[in-house]
Amino acid sequence: MDQPRRPGRPQIADPDRIALEAVHLFAERGYDAVTMDDVAAASDISRRTLFRYFEHKQDLVWRDFRSRFIEAGAPDYSGVADGIDGIRESAAGGPPMDAEEERLLRTRMQIIGANPDVFGAGAEAMEVLRKAMAEHFRKTLGALEAEVASSAAVSCMVVAAVWWANQDEVSLADATDAALVRLRDGLG
Template structure:
């Protein structure tokens, strides 16, 4: 704020696209809460930490935590957005005229080549090292928490329902909702397998380019099944006769 000749406060012009002061403070509060939660989960375990514990450690009201993170697991997913959510967003924006299997063959491997971008490491080092450390911590927290694993399974069910609803426009009408759910399950299972394979390759020291090449080959063979299946669903096949 600046002051004009009459002494009244006058807002300064804001650059187009630049976040407002309120938005910057909101982001800083959200980041502080998420960082605090990750530290507490790592120290005590996910199941032993409450929303009230996070609020107290972050020096904010409990409702502030809930406003930013409606569910407890959201505190953890702030550091690790499930890739399934990215896939659903990509498919939702794909034109109906585009081939789903061809699109997934091209795009899925790229999702796993690089780790998600997070803030620079505190010591000014390679941010990818900080990302590796954080993601390793997230994986450990998940592995040690049955409650969090249950939450992940529930989210997986919701992801499948969301993707099936999007795919319903791509599935021939005579195949119905069951086929849409089956294709959604196939796609998300393929994604889960790719997550595990990308992690294995990354742990083996493979470069992003090598990861893309390997995943392109493996996911291509997997999605050929989907492509062939969709291509042969015209309904013209003669059902087998009883003998």
């Protein structure tokens, strides 16, 4: 027979598992229809434990990106070509995704693209990426130009990922590369 939890002892929880459970719920019911209480119940944790790891519902969607860009550190663009071609090279060289990873990323990007509040919650992760790109661009550009180029490149990559999430015929790598090539070649 299970013993009831003692009051005051924190539950052990896996934030990655909780975020994954939340994404499954968002895909099944829709982002707006799912509450933090729903996520806690589906994750078999208390509401209090959930809020220990995730202050806002949007944070559940961005968990994977936060892990990749904030907790793991900024991307390293050393050893790639200068300028936007180096960013393209780095983006193309990412690890391959299996079918489940791709499905989850599509779902996350669909949610991000459809909800301005969720999109805005990713600013911290995007800023880490942008700063790393700005450093890369400073090798060949002035300070202002590097800031502008890095902001434009991050925007291109995010918009390409949101667009890709709603397509079936194109890979994320191809969508990202097409957007960055267009940026490189000018939009005129």
